[in-house]
Amino acid sequence: MTFTHLPHPELPEIKQIQIDGVRHYETPDGTFLSITSLLKNFTPEGILEWRNNVGEDVANYVMRTAKTRGDKVHKIIESCLSNEPENDLVGNHGVVAAGLFGLMVPALDKINRIRGLEKAVYSSRLKLAGRIDCVAEFEGKLSIIDFKTASRKRDKVNENYLIQSTFYSLAWEERTGEKVDQIVILTVTETGQLDIHKDDPSLHVEKLEKMIAEHNSLD
Secondary structure: OOOOEOOOOOOOOOEEEEEOOEEEEEEOOEEEEEHHHHHHOOOOHHHHHHHHHHOHHHHHHHHHHHHHHHHHHHHHHHHHHOOOOOOOHHHHHOHHHHHHHHHHHHHHOOEEEEEEEEEEEEEOOOOEEEEEEEEEEEOOEEEEEEEEEEOOOOOOOOHHHHHHHHHHHHHHHHHHOOOOOEEEEEEEEOOOOEEEEEEOHHHOHHHHHHHHHHHHHHO
16 A cells, blocks of 8 residues: 655644643643543543443553553554555564554555644644544545544444544644544454444534533633
């Protein structure tokens, strides 16, 4: 696979920092909370119930393992989309990560005309910032693309993933003037499935703004 990369307006540099243990970003327009830190305050009920059922020690172990798995797959995907594919995936990242990447390949084939990978963006209007996995065309539509791994396929996509990608779509347009057509959540599972979820970011703006308002009311 070879991917076309398009130039885009230069994005301002922003710096990730910690304030009282919470991730923020220093931007040219001020210090803003990260979108991931905001969403941690709105953990879906199902995940909270699961944590209560299995206990904090088990839940934290599972989350650490999931993060390690996800980081490895993200690195492989980024190398692939950068046209710098790795040769020894199993040796470099292990059997599980290599296998999950293999499941992701049919979805990667639908990506082209890449604007950016791992790009940090912020919104002065929303006073949030974060880092986008991928901005590119997916099946010909400009998209915010988020890569996820999971142990198994869920019945529905985590709403926070949609909120997060919606923020990225708004921040990208604010910073570049380029309107994003859709958000795409690509999930591969250890049970051997690839899930492609395409959505309209405009459907989730109201929920994002409500989360921001609720968070700000507690400060």
